[in-house]
Amino acid sequence: xTANAPATETVGLxxxxxxxxxxRAAFREGRVPVAVYGMGKIGLPLSLVYGETTGAVTGVDIDxxxxxxxxxxxxxxxxxxxxxxxxxxxxxxxxxxxxxxGEAAASTARVHxxxxxxxIDADDDPDLSSLEAAAETVRSGLDPGDAVFVxxxxxxxxxxxxxxxVLTAGERSPGEFGLxxxxxxxxxGRALRDIRGSYPKIVGGxxxxxxxxxxxVYDELTDNEVIRxxxxxxxxxxxxxxxxxxxxxxxxxxxxxxxxxxxxxxxxDTIEAANTQPYCDILTPGAxxxxxxxxxxxxxxxxxITDPAPMIETGRSVNERMPGFVVETLxxxxxxxxxxxxxxxxxxxxxxxxxxxxxxxxxxIDVAHRxxxxxxxxxxxxxxxxxxxxxxxxxxxxxxxxxxxxDAAALITAHEEFGDVDWHAFERxxxxxxxRGITVVDGRQALDLSETAHTVYTVGRGxx
Ligand SMILES: NC(=O)c1ccc[n+]([C@@H]2O[C@H](COP(=O)([O-])OP(=O)(O)OC[C@H]3O[C@@H](n4cnc5c(N)ncnc54)[C@H](O)[C@@H]3O)[C@@H](O)[C@H]2O)c1
Ligand SMILES: CC(=O)N[C@@H]1[C@@H](OP(=O)(O)OP(=O)(O)OC[C@H]2O[C@@H](n3ccc(=O)[nH]c3=O)[C@H](O)[C@@H]2O)O[C@H](CO)[C@@H](O)[C@@H]1O
Numbered sequence: 001x002t003a004n005a006p007a008t009e010t011v012g013l014x015x016x017x018x019x020x021x022x023x024r025a026a027f028r029e030g031r032v033p034v035a036v037y038g039m040g041k042i043g044l045p046l047s048l049v050y051g052e053t054t055g056a057v058t059g060v061d062i063d064x065x066x067x068x069x070x071x072x073x074x075x076x077x078x079x080x081x082x083x084x085x086x087x088x089x090x091x092x093x094x095x096x097x098x099x100x101x102g103e104a105a106a107s108t109a110r111v112h113x114x115x116x117x118x119x120i121d122a123d124d125d126p127d128l129s130s131l132e133a134a135a136e137t138v139r140s141g142l143d144p145g146d147a148v149f150v151x152x153x154x155x156x157x158x159x160x161x162x163x164x165x166v167l168t169a170g171e172r173s174p175g176e177f178g179l180x181x182x183x184x185x186x187x188x189g190r191a192l193r194d195i196r197g198s199y200p201k202i203v204g205g206x207x208x209x210x211x212x213x214x215x216x217v218y219d220e221l222t223d224n225e226v227i228r229x230x231x232x233x234x235x236x237x238x239x240x241x242x243x244x245x246x247x248x249x250x251x252x253x254x255x256x257x258x259x260x261x262x263x264x265x266x267x268x269d270t271i272e273a274a275n276t277q278p279y280c281d282i283l284t285p286g287a288x289x290x291x292x293x294x295x296x297x298x299x300x301x302x303x304x305i306t307d308p309a310p311m312i313e314t315g316r317s318v319n320e321r322m323p324g325f326v327v328e329t330l331x332x333x334x335x336x337x338x339x340x341x342x343x344x345x346x347x348x349x350x351x352x353x354x355x356x357x358x359x360x361x362x363x364x365i366d367v368a369h370r371x372x373x374x375x376x377x378x379x380x381x382x383x384x385x386x387x388x389x390x391x392x393x394x395x396x397x398x399x400x401x402x403x404x405x406x407d408a409a410a411l412i413t414a415h416e417e418f419g420d421v422d423w424h425a426f427e428r429x430x431x432x433x434x435x436r437g438i439t440v441v442d443g444r445q446a447l448d449l450s451e452t453a454h455t456v457y458t459v460g461r462g463x464x
Pocket of ligand 2: 184188
């Protein structure tokens with residue numbers, strides 16, 4: 001099913017004779033049908049912004065359940081402000097449709113937007129299998145004059161060395177269609193706002209005409225400026241450099257936090273004071289760096305080079321060490337009372353970031369495995385996940401965790417729902433009538449347990 005299939009001839013933009021104004025008008029009037037491949041945290045809001053702009057967008061996904069819900073105007077991912085309302089509005093107006101039939105959507109579309117997962121495998125090598133599969137779907141319906149925009153974050157050179165060969169393995173040749181990298185700078189939780197223009201939009205084409213078409217289209221979508229890079233590879237690296245900057249910066253904060261006792265200062269307060277100087281912007285230490293963005297982008301860059309890159313490598317390894325630091329600290333705290341072997345430990349927060357139901361590379365998973373290897377029994381609480389990812393932990397509901405007898409706890413992700421936890425419930429009254437607390441590691445500076453009997457270690461602040 002294709003939303004609002006134009007009654008008139010559809011228009012391709014790449015290499016078109018029409019003037020830029022005529023092309024912009026055609027796009028806005030829905031005569032340039034769009035297909036967006038990947039209805040996830042980013043692809044769905046992105047397709048809705050396309051839909052509100054052109055009225056001729058079809059979302060494609062391989063998940064039948066997700067497609068059925070979306071086609072019906074129901075949003076399975078309701079953590080994004082504004083998405084549910086915009087989705088039902090555009091479906092009702094036939095300005096957005098959704099399908100699992102990617103080939104049908106590709107045959108109608110004149111702009112193809114790919115925003116499927118790009119991840120790393122167990123060896124930290126890029127896994128672009130979803131991207132290649134989506135490109136093969138596009139190829140099946142690629143016509144001269146079409147444009148393909150790759151929004152997924154990709155290793156340097158992917159558009160030219162991976163996507164273009166897939167697209168030209170059929171009837172099309174290079175130069176017959178547009179291909180550009182148009183990286184998404186959105187963060188989950190503020191996707192619509194970001195896509196509509198929180199930041200300048202980066203676009204880079206495999207050739208000049210591809211870059212021109214990408215800039216023309218995204219100039220219609222964003223309220224912000226469109227920055228055209230010299231080529232697709234540059235646009236790919238812009239996105240990756242942003243991410244690796246963040247990874248290395250967080251690593252600096254984390255390294256400083258592991259030295260809290262050595263420096264004898266509250267590192268959080270110290271960073272806050274240091275950041276009052278405009279040339280200093282140290283990010284926040286925590287229990288680790290998760291998600292399928294920041295932890296992966298360093299590997300996308302490292303995989304593309306043979307030269308040493310010690311800063312990138314070290315930043316990644318410092319961040320990957322933080323779950324171990326949390327467990328070592330928990331074991332230290334327990335050691336005065338009992339061994340970690342046989343202890344019951346409650347983990348608060350499994351999603352990689354507060355409010356976002358995504359668990360790829362979540363620090364809590366590594367923490368659970370480390371505790372399990374030490375012989376602890378692990379309980380995990382995450383109010384925004386329907387179920388836990390694969391991890392050695394018992395899934396406990398938020399309203400049941402304080403009924404459990406736990407020896408220690410760690411807050412890994414600071415969901416706002418944890419604000420109502422009654423931490424006194426974990427205290428125990430000894431035979432001497434004294435209420436004793438447990439060891440708690442606060443990985444996100446989110447807890448104030450000063451009124452409890454618990455012994456707390458806050459990452460970046462130390463024991464208190
Ligand atoms: N989540 C973010 O904050 C964010 C921000 C910027 C960039 N990105 C990048 O955007 C891309 C997508 O991320 P996401 O968070 O939306 O992923 P996601 O896992 O939330 O959604 C991906 C969707 O793509 C679908 N899919 C997989 N293979 C497909 C195929 N061959 N054809 C059609 N659909 C397919 C999946 O079923 C899923 O619905 C990644 O490259 C990511 O790096 C993500
Ligand atoms: C460059 C940039 O800004 N990119 C953002 C990022 O968004 P994200 O959804 O991946 O979320 P982050 O906030 O980066 O968190 C990742 C993990 O790092 C932990 N963390 C974070 C900040 C900190 O100071 N200390 C930490 O420990 C946090 O807990 C979590 O586990 O990538 C998206 C895709 O590229 C971007 O679009 C988006 O703009």
